[in-house]
Amino acid sequence: MSTLPFDVLTRGDLKDDVFPVIAPVPAAGSKGMSLKFEIHPATNPTSEKERAARLVDPGFGRIFTDHMAVVRYDQAKGWHGAVVEPRANFSLDPAAAVLHYAQEIFEGLKAYKREDGGVNLFRPDANARRFSNSAERMAMAPLPEPVFIEAVEQVVRIDRAWMPGGEGSLYLRPFMIASEVFLGVKPSAEYIFAVIASPVGSYFKGGPAPVSIWVSENYTRAAIGGTGAIKCGGNYAASLRAQAEAIDHGCDQVVFLDAVERRYIEDLGGMNVFFVFDDGSMLTPPLGTILPGITRDSIIALAGDSGTRVREEAYTIDQWRADAASGKLKEAFACGTAAVISPIGKVCSASGDFLIGGGAAGPVAMGLRNTLVDIQYGRAADPHNWIRKLL
Ligand SMILES: Cc1ncc(COP(=O)(O)O)c(C=O)c1O
Numbered sequence: 001m002s003t004l005p006f007d008v009l010t011r012g013d014l015k016d017d018v019f020p021v022i023a024p025v026p027a028a029g030s031k032g033m034s035l036k037f038e039i040h041p042a043t044n045p046t047s048e049k050e051r052a053a054r055l056v057d058p059g060f061g062r063i064f065t066d067h068m069a070v071v072r073y074d075q076a077k078g079w080h081g082a083v084v085e086p087r088a089n090f091s092l093d094p095a096a097a098v099l100h101y102a103q104e105i106f107e108g109l110k111a112y113k114r115e116d117g118g119v120n121l122f123r124p125d126a127n128a129r130r131f132s133n134s135a136e137r138m139a140m141a142p143l144p145e146p147v148f149i150e151a152v153e154q155v156v157r158i159d160r161a162w163m164p165g166g167e168g169s170l171y172l173r174p175f176m177i178a179s180e181v182f183l184g185v186k187p188s189a190e191y192i193f194a195v196i197a198s199p200v201g202s203y204f205k206g207g208p209a210p211v212s213i214w215v216s217e218n219y220t221r222a223a224i225g226g227t228g229a230i231k232c233g234g235n236y237a238a239s240l241r242a243q244a245e246a247i248d249h250g251c252d253q254v255v256f257l258d259a260v261e262r263r264y265i266e267d268l269g270g271m272n273v274f275f276v277f278d279d280g281s282m283l284t285p286p287l288g289t290i291l292p293g294i295t296r297d298s299i300i301a302l303a304g305d306s307g308t309r310v311r312e313e314a315y316t317i318d319q320w321r322a323d324a325a326s327g328k329l330k331e332a333f334a335c336g337t338a339a340v341i342s343p344i345g346k347v348c349s350a351s352g353d354f355l356i357g358g359g360a361a362g363p364v365a366m367g368l369r370n371t372l373v374d375i376q377y378g379r380a381a382d383p384h385n386w387i388r389k390l391l
Contacts, residue, residue: 038083039084065159069084090194103140122386154195156391168200176192179192209361210359216254216257218245223259267291270336271339294337331356331365341368
C-alpha cells in the first residue's frame with residue numbers, strides 16, 4: 001500500500017472483489033444496447049407565462065428546462081433505470097468519488113427550431129462518439145452510444161416548449177459522474193449519466209462581433225498523454241485561472257500554447273481556432289492534445305465543399321504575429337458549439353498586442369458561420385447528413 005496520506009490503490013493491490021476491473025470500452029460507434037426510458041412528467045411544470053418571461057433573454061447556461069434524463073450504472077446491473085423525470089437535485093454521499101477525484105465527463109450539443117416548427121439536432125452521433133472516447137480515457141463505464149442519443153432526444157421531446165425561437169437554441173448537456181462511495185483512488189464502480197437542457201441566446205455578449213483573446217504564457221491546457229483531447233471537467237477547472245488572466249487583461253477569451261515548446265497555438269478555453277490566409281487557404285492546429293471539436297470538423301468539411309484547402313498543421317504565436325503584420329493572415333476565428341464561429345479581432349499577450357484584419361469580422365468567418373447556421377436551422381441543404389430531425 002502507498003505511504004501517501006490517502007489510500008492510493010495500485011495495480012498490485014488489484015483484487016477483483018474489492019477493485020473490479022472495468023470492462024473494455026466497445027469499439028467507437030458500436031451498436032451497443034439501447035434502453036427503454038420510463039417517462040415521469042413533472043406534475044407542476046413551469047407555467048407558460050413564466051417560461052415566456054425566462055425565454056426573453058436567456059443568456060447562456062443560466063436557465064433550465066423542467067426535465068432531465070438519468071441512467072445509472074453499477075457492476076451488478078450494468079446501465080439501468082433509464083428515466084426522464086422532473087429536474088431535481090441529486091443526492092450524493094459526501095464520499096462519492098467524483099467529489100474527490102473528479103472522475104467526470106460531459107458533452108455539449110444543441111437542438112435548433114426549424115421554421116416549420118420542427119426541431120433539428122446537429123451531429124448527436126459525433127457527441128456520443130466523443131463521449132465514449134472521454135469515458136475510455138477516464139476509465140469510466142462505457143455508455144452505449146444509442147443510450148446517449150436516446151437520452152438527448154427524450155429531453156428535447158419532453159421540453160420542446162422551451163425551444164427559443166430566432167437564433168436561440170436548446171443547449172443540451174449530457175454528463176457522467178462517478179458515484180461510488182469510496183475514498184480509494186480507483187475507477188468508480190458506479191456512475192450516474194444525465195442530460196439536462198438550457199435554452200440559450202448568444203454565447204458571447206456581443207453576438208458574433210470580433211472577440212479579443214489573451215495568449216496564456218503562464219499556464220498550459222494539455223500535454224501529450226494527458227486529457228486535452230477529451231471533455232472532462234478537470235480540463236475546464238484548470239483553465240479558469242488562465243481565463244481570469246484574460247479577463248484581467250481586458251480580453252474575452254484565453255488561447256493556450258503547447259505544453260512542450262510553449263509556442264504552438266492549441267485551442268481556446270472552450271473553442272478551436274482557424275486561420276485564413278491571403279491565398280484563400282486555411283489552417284487549424286492538428287488533433288492530438290486539442291479537443292476534436294465537432295464544429296471544427298464541420299468547418300473543415302464545409303471549406304472542402306467550396307474547394308478551400310484546410311491544413312491541419314502546427315502554427316506558432318510568432319508566426320501568427322508576423323503574418324498579421326505582413327497582411328498574409330486575413331482572418332482568424334474561434335469555433336465551437338456554443339458560439340458557432342466568433343471572429344478574432346485582437347490578440348493580446350505579455351509581449352504586445354496585434355490586430356487581425358483591422359479588428360473587424362472577416363468575410364470567410366462570417367460566410368462559414370452563415371452556411372453552418374443555415375444547415376443547423378434547416379434553412380439550407382444538409383449535404384453531409386448532419387441533421388437528425390426530431391420533431
Ligand atoms: C477546449 C474546447 N475546444 C474546442 C471546443 C469545440 O468543440 P465543439 O465544436 O464540439 O463544441 C470545445 C467545446 O466543447 C472545447 O471545450
